[in-house]
Amino acid sequence: MADKIPKFSDLPLDKNGPHHNAWGLYGPHDELGTLNRLTPDIVKAASSEIQTGHRIGLDWPLDAQSDLPFFGRQAFHKEVYQKPPRIVNDDVWTFNTQSSTQWDGLRHFGFQKEEVFYNGVTLDQIHGRNGVEKSNVNGIGAWSKAGIVGRGVLLDYHSWRVKEGRGHDAFATASISVEDLKAVAKSQGTEIKFGDILLVRSGYMDAYNRLSRSEIETLRAKQPLTFTGVEQSEEMMEFLWTNFSAAGGDHPSWEAWPTQKEYALHEVMLGGWGMPIGELFDLETVAEHCKSLGRWSFFMSSEPCNVPGGVASPPNALAIF
Known part of the structure; x- marks a missing residue:
């Protein structure tokens, strides 16, 4: 399967589209993007990761940020009657579907200059404006039909960084490099396989859980918000494109925020490739279990909510060992 995708150097596929796009690879009306890599054979092979049947949920509580979600998002409210x-x-x-653990869908973040989403979908198509009929194209409901299911790989950057004696500020703009992620994989003895679902433990959850309410309020008021995340670089894009079906982590922005380049990874991953981006995954318990086993791969099952035209969704994710 890996030999059937274009090389990173072949991008953009649609020469009339934005940089690094893979538009048309799975047809002009595709809504799955890199989830097409999760073929029955890939998923069947991933099932060999199930050895004990131990299961760990990866979703943070929907109300984990209480009334103080970052990025000005609405808080979770529950009425029992x-x-x-x-x-x-x-x-x-x-x-708000992005106030806790989430998959960013293909309607969330498009190419900013070109004002288009995956496979050239426009704001007018999504919102029904300027004489264009409103549609559910690129809605996250399309991902619920087969789910995001395969071999999950945890790169525990946080534990590796601590061992290396490196400092870290989850709430400052800083980049996690490809070189470091590869070093984490090597340190863990983790083999990366084509089609894997990548999860990066940056240390954000560990840092967030130590904050007082007043400290969260101060951080939330910052403009712009700043977070450590994966770097924006050709090397990072090639690493992601070459290996994974979806990628995410425990941090709220996935990539270093604000972006350190003239583009954002969100544009390329979501708008260019249709690659799901996961944010605010709760990786604390699964990291402990992986360490106890000496194994950082597992069978992962996630079914986004079946909401036609939805922008994002809680992942409803499990790691199964």
């Missing part, structure tokens, strides 16, 4: 006279309860949840 009885339905008298019966002894019965219902509940209503209201939340």
